[in-house]
Amino acid sequence: MTQLVDIFLQPSRVFAAQRERPTFLVPALVLAVVTTAFTLA
Numbered sequence: 001m002t003q004l005v006d007i008f009l010q011p012s013r014v015f016a017a018q019r020e021r022p023t024f025l026v027p028a029l030v031l032a033v034v035t036t037a038f039t040l041a
Contacts, residue, residue: 004029 003026007014018026 004033 003014003017007026007030014026
């Protein structure tokens with residue numbers, strides 16, 4: 001959950017952590033949020 005908040009506050013740290021230990025959950029949730037935001041806007 002903190003990665004979802006930190007992606008807006010400290011994106012370089014989140015992307016560095018994703019490079020070290022890639023997971024599918026965070027990118028999928030970010031994509032879902034962005035898609036929902038564009039759909040509802």
